[in-house]
């Protein structure tokens with residue numbers, strides 16, 4: 136498979152008032168086109184830091200990070216981000232929130248009608264066409280996340296980066312959006328890197344689960360290949376022994392081999 140993201144020997148050290156803080160060390164990760172990767176690990180282990188190496192919001196202190204053959208030097212529309220808290224502009228309609236991103240990426244190449252069509256198509260993809268003229272304050276949290284996903288997908292990014300996109304939602308809405316995301320990526324063939332705390336979410340969605348050790352100086356502890364057929368159905372998988380085995384493998388990593396010392400979680 137075509138390699139899309141290439142992270143080689145990356146380390147991240149932050150300067151703090153107390154001196155240098157080594158957040159990540161020796162990170163090596165390749166992501167292939169169309170692959171879905173989940174980053175999982177205890178709070179503070181460096182998942183967002185690693186995601187932001189790919190987004191370009193963080194710079195490696197050592198090593199190299201490459202996307203589509205080019206060294207990552209900063210954020211770009213080829214790597215669209217979806218955050219836990221939707222980050223929509225409250226004074227714009229849902230349509231305009233998505234359209235803004237569409238204009239930024241395609242505005243110099245396409246006419247107004249094409250840009251509008253792109254925006255409409257992205258809203259339809261996440262089943263939010265009916266709310267196009269609503270403002271973020273007039274729709275639910277789950278709907279706002281859909282608009283955030285529509286905005287990211289409308290940019291036709293080479294990779295979709297998601298930082299706990301469903302973390303703030305109730306369990307049923309989260310399950311619903313996970314199912315929607317599965318359908319969307321089946322349609323778009325998107326490459327996705329998602330940070331999550333949710334073991335079931337990681338197993339349900341991913342091709343590979345990248346499990347990180349605890350910080351400071353966190354690194355990739357193990358990588359689990361989730362070889363469950365797609366399309367995946369959460370109810371059917373609940374009875375699937377392989378699903379249980381994957382789930383157990385992640386739980387054992389997190390709570391046996393790399394349990395967080397109690398003093399830090401208190």
Ligand SMILES: Nc1ncnc2c1ncn2[C@@H]1O[C@H](COP(=O)(O)OP(=O)(O)OP(=O)(O)O)[C@@H](O)[C@H]1O
Pocket residue numbers: 149150151156158176177178179180181182183184185350
């Ligand atoms: N700009 C910064 N300056 C100093 N330290 C930082 C900075 N950003 C992150 N850190 C530290 O690096 C470590 C990793 O942070 P990061 O946010 O990547 O963890 P995380 O795994 O995403 O956490 P969570 O699951 O709680 O969101 C933490 O100890 C954090 O305090």
